[in-house]
Amino acid sequence: MAASCHYWAMALFKIQSSEYVNQISFGQAEYVAYLQRAEGRMSPLSEPEQAAGFLQVMRHCSCCLCSPGVSASYKLVPKSKSLEAAHLAIDAGYRHIDTAYAYQIEEEIGQAIQSKIKAGVVKREDMFITTKLWCTCFRPELVKPALEKSLKNLQLDYADLYIMHYPVPMKSGDNDFPVDEKGKSLLDTVDFCDTWEMLEKCKDAGLVKSIGVSNFNHKQLERLLNKPGLKYKPVCNQVECHLYLNQSKLLDYCKSKDIVLVAYGALGTQRYKEWVDQNSPVLLNDPVLCDVAKKNKRSPALIALRYLVQRGVVPLAQSFKENEMRENLQVFDFQLSPEDMKTLDGLNKNFRYLSAEFLAGHPEYPFSEEY
Numbered sequence: 001m002a003a004s005c006h007y008w009a010m011a012l013f014k015i016q017s018s019e020y021v022n023q024i025s026f027g028q029a030e031y032v033a034y035l036q037r038a039e040g041r042m043s044p045l046s047e048p049e050q051a052a053g054f055l056q057v058m059r060h061c062s063c064c065l066c067s068p069g070v071s072a073s074y075k076l077v078p079k080s081k082s083l084e085a086a087h088l089a090i091d092a093g094y095r096h097i098d099t100a101y102a103y104q105i106e107e108e109i110g111q112a113i114q115s116k117i118k119a120g121v122v123k124r125e126d127m128f129i130t131t132k133l134w135c136t137c138f139r140p141e142l143v144k145p146a147l148e149k150s151l152k153n154l155q156l157d158y159a160d161l162y163i164m165h166y167p168v169p170m171k172s173g174d175n176d177f178p179v180d181e182k183g184k185s186l187l188d189t190v191d192f193c194d195t196w197e198m199l200e201k202c203k204d205a206g207l208v209k210s211i212g213v214s215n216f217n218h219k220q221l222e223r224l225l226n227k228p229g230l231k232y233k234p235v236c237n238q239v240e241c242h243l244y245l246n247q248s249k250l251l252d253y254c255k256s257k258d259i260v261l262v263a264y265g266a267l268g269t270q271r272y273k274e275w276v277d278q279n280s281p282v283l284l285n286d287p288v289l290c291d292v293a294k295k296n297k298r299s300p301a302l303i304a305l306r307y308l309v310q311r312g313v314v315p316l317a318q319s320f321k322e323n324e325m326r327e328n329l330q331v332f333d334f335q336l337s338p339e340d341m342k343t344l345d346g347l348n349k350n351f352r353y354l355s356a357e358f359l360a361g362h363p364e365y366p367f368s369e370e371y
Ligand SMILES: NC(=O)c1ccc[n+]([C@@H]2O[C@H](COP(=O)([O-])OP(=O)(O)OC[C@H]3O[C@@H](n4cnc5c(N)ncnc54)[C@H](OP(=O)(O)O)[C@@H]3O)[C@@H](O)[C@H]2O)c1
Pocket: 007, 008, 009, 010, 062, 063, 064, 098, 099, 165, 214, 215, 238, 239, 263, 264, 265, 266, 267, 268, 269, 270, 271, 284, 299, 301, 302, 316, 317, 318, 319, 320, 321, 324, 325, 327, 328, 354
């Protein structure tokens, strides 16, 4: 069946001068170069934007998909929908695509990029492509082949960013979600520091420009940063982050280490019933958020994204709909007042939608720590 589970995410943010300094101080030359290129190709700023001191636009779009047959718990959507969404997003102006091997839409992303390059809409160097190393490929000898497979899927010579999807290894083999006869995940014992050394080698080999992590808590980041012989720091930590889980402590920690916090679930996730408790609060329906949205004459989604941008977080936002994609790009067109930011801060309840139960029980399961 040509169907798969997709997440489609995108976000765009414009960085104010102080935020820009924060973003570039993390010291990864390639990422800085990307930011500078983005600055060069941005559309002219409106006068209010210039007055507000905006320096640049960085466009983010991310998409991901999980395969049917791998896990019945993934929602199935036609792969063609992902391909179409990738086309729409690039046309709308998104330039950063966040995908992953596990989403099984790397091929569609690759097709969309190639077709837009052929049509003269973008050049390869305009795009910032992120993909992720899946947990079954953490054994050192599997890392480079896994990246090469992703690059082949994406029809690329290099990725801009390669991320360890979780800090928890799973048993390698044919199945991306290996389970025992009782349906319990088969986890492994690889030290993520050993995996990281191979990511460093992939960077040195030119297969990827920057390397990062996802779903690491601060203790795991600390252990990685203190790894003897560490050659490259992770440039980012991609974690669930939104108004109900604003990650203030992890964000402070990441900023102190020059690690960019990238937010998924920024709009409250897609609420797939297989992954998210359907009784959990719907983020975009929050009455306080809706009040702030009304006051600012913007949608709740835009306020939710803008809240993250103003805190120096890079938000991803998923959508299949062209109108939503285009709307989300307006996140740069306004600012929230300090009072509104404070009101929105008050919504935090350290509530996590996606707790990756399939990795629970492993000593490196990341979400038992406070942050
Ligand atoms: N590293 C990880 O472990 C991890 C885990 C999860 C996700 N991610 C990444 O993060 C991305 C996004 O996260 P997510 O899947 O949790 O979704 P999300 O971005 O928090 O939310 C997506 C939902 O928001 C809706 N939406 C988008 N724009 C909207 C707008 N302007 N107004 C109203 N609703 C709007 C979408 O609606 P429609 O669908 O109707 O368009 C979709 O249902 C993923 O694609 C993936 O790249 C990473």
